[in-house]
Amino acid sequence: MGEPEGLEGRVARVDARQLEVVVGEETLALPMLGRVFDNKGEDKVPVAVGDRVLLRKRDGELGVEAVLERRNVFARRAAGQDSRRQLLAANVDRVVVVASFGNPPFSSITVDRILVACSFGGIESAVVLNKTDLAKGDECARISSTYLRAGFKVIPTSATREEGIGALTELLKDCESVLYGLSGVGKSSLLNLIQPGLGLKTREVSEALNSGRHTTAFARRWPLDCGGAVIDTPGVRVFRPWGVPPSELRLHFPEMARLGRECRYPACLHRKEPACAVEAAREEGEFPESRYRSYLEVLAELEEVYGGTAPTEI
Numbered sequence: 001m002g003e004p005e006g007l008e009g010r011v012a013r014v015d016a017r018q019l020e021v022v023v024g025e026e027t028l029a030l031p032m033l034g035r036v037f038d039n040k041g042e043d044k045v046p047v048a049v050g051d052r053v054l055l056r057k058r059d060g061e062l063g064v065e066a067v068l069e070r071r072n073v074f075a076r077r078a079a080g081q082d083s084r085r086q087l088l089a090a091n092v093d094r095v096v097v098v099a100s101f102g103n104p105p106f107s108s109i110t111v112d113r114i115l116v117a118c119s120f121g122g123i124e125s126a127v128v129l130n131k132t133d134l135a136k137g138d139e140c141a142r143i144s145s146t147y148l149r150a151g152f153k154v155i156p157t158s159a160t161r162e163e164g165i166g167a168l169t170e171l172l173k174d175c176e177s178v179l180y181g182l183s184g185v186g187k188s189s190l191l192n193l194i195q196p197g198l199g200l201k202t203r204e205v206s207e208a209l210n211s212g213r214h215t216t217a218f219a220r221r222w223p224l225d226c227g228g229a230v231i232d233t234p235g236v237r238v239f240r241p242w243g244v245p246p247s248e249l250r251l252h253f254p255e256m257a258r259l260g261r262e263c264r265y266p267a268c269l270h271r272k273e274p275a276c277a278v279e280a281a282r283e284e285g286e287f288p289e290s291r292y293r294s295y296l297e298v299l300a301e302l303e304e305v306y307g308g309t310a311p312t313e314i
C-alpha cells in the first residue's frame with residue numbers, strides 16, 4: 001500500500017473499540033486516535049458508518065485521526081435519559097425506511113418518526129412495505145396510499161416471494177442508501193436478495209426477541225455490484241428524532257407543510273387553532289389520522305425535551 005501518511009478512507013463499520021475503514025481496495029481495522037474524541041461535542045460516538053476519515057500513523061500505529069466534513073447525517077436521540085445525538089450514518093443519498101406487515105405488524109408511528117429525522121437531516125427517504133405476503137385485506141393499498149399522497153416513494157416487497165426486488169434494486173442502484181426500520185422487518189433478507197452472496201444473518205423474529213438481541217448487531221456498509229452501497233443497520237425498538245425544534249416539526253410532514261400554507265396563522269401548529277387547514281382536511285377525511293396522531297405524539301415529546309412551543313401568534 002506504500003506510505004500510508006495522510007490517506008483518506010471510508011468508514012464501513014463502527015464498533016466499541018475500532019473502526020473498519022475501506023482504503024482503496026483494502027478494508028482495515030483501525031483505532032480512533034485521540035483527536036477524533038476531542039471533537040465529540042454533542043455526539044455519543046463521534047464517527048458514523050459512511051464517514052470519510054483521515055488516517056495517520058502515530059507512534060508507528062495507523063489510526064483514524066479526523067472525520068472529514070460531512071454532507072449530511074442521519075441521526076436519532078440516544079436511548080434512555082441521554083438526549084445526545086446518536087449518529088446512524090453519514091454522507092448518504094437516501095434512507096429507505098423498511099416496515100412490514102404481520103410480524104412485526106406495520107407501525108405508522110415508527111415509520112413517521114424515522115421520516116421526520118430524514119427530513120430534518122435533509123436526506124431523501126422512501127418507504128418499503130415488506131412481507132406483503134402477510135398483509136391482511138386492503139392493508140397494503142391503504143398504507144401505500146397514505147405515504148404516496150404525502151409525497152413519498154413507496155415500494156411493496158416480499159422477500160419470501162421475491163417480489164418487488166427489482167424495483168428496490170433500481171432505487172438503490174448508484175446511490176449511498178441506508179436500510180432502516182424495526183427489528184425483524186426483513187432489512188437483511190431484502191439485501192441478501194439484492195446482492196446474492198452477501199449471506200447476511202437473518203433470523204426468526206420470535207427467536208431474536210427471545211434472545212433479547214437483534215439479528216444484525218452493527219451497522220455496516222456494503223458496496224453493491226449494481227453500483228452504489230447500502231448500509232444495513234440493526235433494527236430499532238423506539239425511534240426518537242433528535243434536535244427538531246417543536247415549532248418546526250409541522251414542516252417535516254410534507255403533506256402538512258403544504259396544507260399549512262392555507263392556515264389563517266402562519267405559525268399554526270395545527271392543534272385546534274382557528275381556521276386551521278389541517279383540521280379542516282381532517283374533518284373531511286382528507287388528512288390521514290395515523291399521520292396526525294404521529295405528529296401530535298412527536299410534538300409532545302419534542303416539547304418535553306426541547307421546551308414548550310409558544311402559543312400561536314394571533
Ligand SMILES: Nc1nc2c(ncn2[C@@H]2O[C@H](COP(=O)(O)OP(=O)(O)OP(=O)(O)O)[C@@H](O)[C@H]2O)c(=O)[nH]1
Pocket residue numbers: 130131132133134157158159160161181182183184185186187188189190201202203204205208213214215216217233234235236
Ligand atoms: N413472511 C415473510 N417473512 C419475511 C419476509 N422478509 C423477511 N422475513 C422473515 O423475517 C425474519 C426477520 O428478517 P431479517 O431480515 O433478519 O430482519 P431485519 O430487519 O434484518 O432484523 P434486524 O437485523 O434484527 O434489524 C426472518 O425470519 C425472515 O425470514 C417476507 O417478505 N415475508
Ligand SMILES: [Mg+2]
Pocket residue numbers: 187188189201202215216232233234235
Ligand atoms: Mg438485519
Ligand SMILES: [Zn+2]
Pocket residue numbers: 260263268269270271273275276277278279
Ligand atoms: Zn393549521
